[in-house]
Amino acid sequence: MTGLHERHLAVSPEWLALYYRHPLELTHGEGRHVWDADGTRYLDFFGGILTTMTAHALPEVTKAVSEQAGRLIHSSTLYLNRPMVELAERVAALSGIPDARVFFTTSGTEANDTALLLATAHRGSNQILAMRNSYHGRSFSAVSVTGNRSWSTTSLSPLQTLYVHGGVRTRGPYAELSDERFVKACVADLEDLLGHTRGVAALIAEPVQGVGGFTAPPDGLYAAFREVLDRHGILWISDEVQTGWGRTGDHFWGWQAHASSGPPDILTFAKGIGNGMSIGGVVARAEVMNCLDANSISTFGGSPVTMAAGLANLSYLLEHDLQGNARRVGGLLIERLRALGAGLPAVREVRGRGLMIGIELVKPGSDDADPDAAAAVLEAAREGGLLIGKGGGHNTSVLRIAPPLSLTVAEAEEGAEILGEALRAAS
Incomplete structure (x- = not known):
């Protein structure tokens, strides 16, 4: 040792x-x-x-970090922050969400925690749908919507969470079905579940489950879910902490594999956007993002240094x-x-x-x-x-x-x- x-x-x-x-x-x-x-x-x-x-x-990122650190390292969201506004503008445009608002955090856990806060406040409910085998972070609320037992560290929860089939294609009761029948079975399960509850706030789902072993449903599952969710007024949170920024190759965001339903109501991101710098965030349409009726800021979310890194990294990603x-x-x-x-x-x-x-x-x-x-x-x-x-x-x-x-x-x-x-x- x-x-x-x-x-x-x-x-x-x-x-x-x-x-x-x-x-x-x-x-x-x-x-x-x-x-x-x-x-x-x-x-x-x-x-x-x-x-x-x-x-x-990456030279472009290290240069941006060094130059910004030489000017100003920290200010908090209580002051206007040019790098934060510039990165928010780019993320909002890339998100696909109309009239988007962006809130920066320091991690994916904090981003998902914020998304859950927004969804429950907007809907006036603490009921959340989550996917079996999912992982959404290590905060008290994020653990409570994590469907992977290895990472769910407590059964105590501020939320009432109900778990839905569909995130794992090749295991479970529907594994032997064709893709089309698999989707229909998962939708029927969702419909049945909603018949036994009321006032659900949101479904949170990773388009590709990360910690769960890079498993994913057939393309179109979340579009089919969205039709059901919309009938009940339930929000869709797409957890793009691991799938965002083009990692899946076919799409810039994981939700786009289910694009017939349009963009999610709330999108969370983190990890790769800072190329190692601590950046997370939430994108939501203005109606949802602005629903909070009390003050809220972030001391470290949107730091000028991390935002400079994110801008340089995103530019490199797109240009190359x-x-x-x-x-x-x-x-x-x-x-x-x-x-x-x-x-x-x-x-x-x-x-x-x-x-x-x-x-x-x-x-x-x-x-x-x-x-x-x-x-x-x-x-x-x-x-x-x-x-x-x-x-x-x-x-x-x-x-x-x-x-x-x-x-x-x-x-x-x-x-x-x-x-x-x-x-x-x-x-």
Whole structure:
């Protein structure tokens, strides 16, 4: 055990998890690579949990941060803030939400917490619909709408939460149905659920479940849900903390895979927009955003430094068509990984979209999740020079692959080769 690890254990909560038997101290990064304290270089296929979205040490972002820090680091939302207004204007225009208003926070948890506050205040109800296997953050309210038991740390709640089918396509009672019948069954379940309650405030849903193992419903499910929600006056909150900014390749936002229903009433974002700087936020149409009848500010949300980073990062993302790169390189990587997994009985499924890919592992000859195998692959990949993540609703048995969106074809091939060797070694 290293000295830093011992010091960490002495001052940190027991539940503050670390990856690897011998935890890593990362000291610096460049592009799609990071280095540890021993000087070992790794290809980064997890990006600090999908947060280093464009590249490590991206010059455009570091320059913007440095220049803004040299002028003014902090002011709070009590003062006019040019970088905040400029980023809000761009996010509002990109959101697809008409007459949009934007409120910045410091994390995805805080963004979802704010969205729940808005929805319950607007509807005058504390009833929330959420998806099974979902994850929305670690605050008291966000935990209470998290449908993944591994991350739901308390049964106490300020909200009455009802969980809906549909977020997991290949497990559960509807897994064997065709996509069309799957959607119809989930809609029927939603209709039945609403028949037993009244005054629900909102449905909160990730278009692709992140912590849940990068699982998603068939395209169009949330459009079908939206028809039901609209009849009941229920708001739709799209949690885009992990799916936003083009990561799925096909769309800029995850909700656009269900676009026949139009944009959500509320959209939350975080992670990649700051490329590592602490930015989250909420977008909602003015009627919803303005429903609060008491004062509310943010001390650190909209910080001039983080806003400068977000502006530079968003400009880089759009100017270099990183969404298109995620689609092209991600498509190649998914096919490569599916080919590798085809001959391995421990690989149940390789799924994903763009540069958001999950590999679900099971005990060979069964459909039982195998978290031990996932942990072994994580270790073996590190030994090979590759950093990946893990998650899933069935005992953390899904390998999560989410590199920076500037990933090259050569790096995708390199990572796939290392991952293939790690999978074979663990098998």
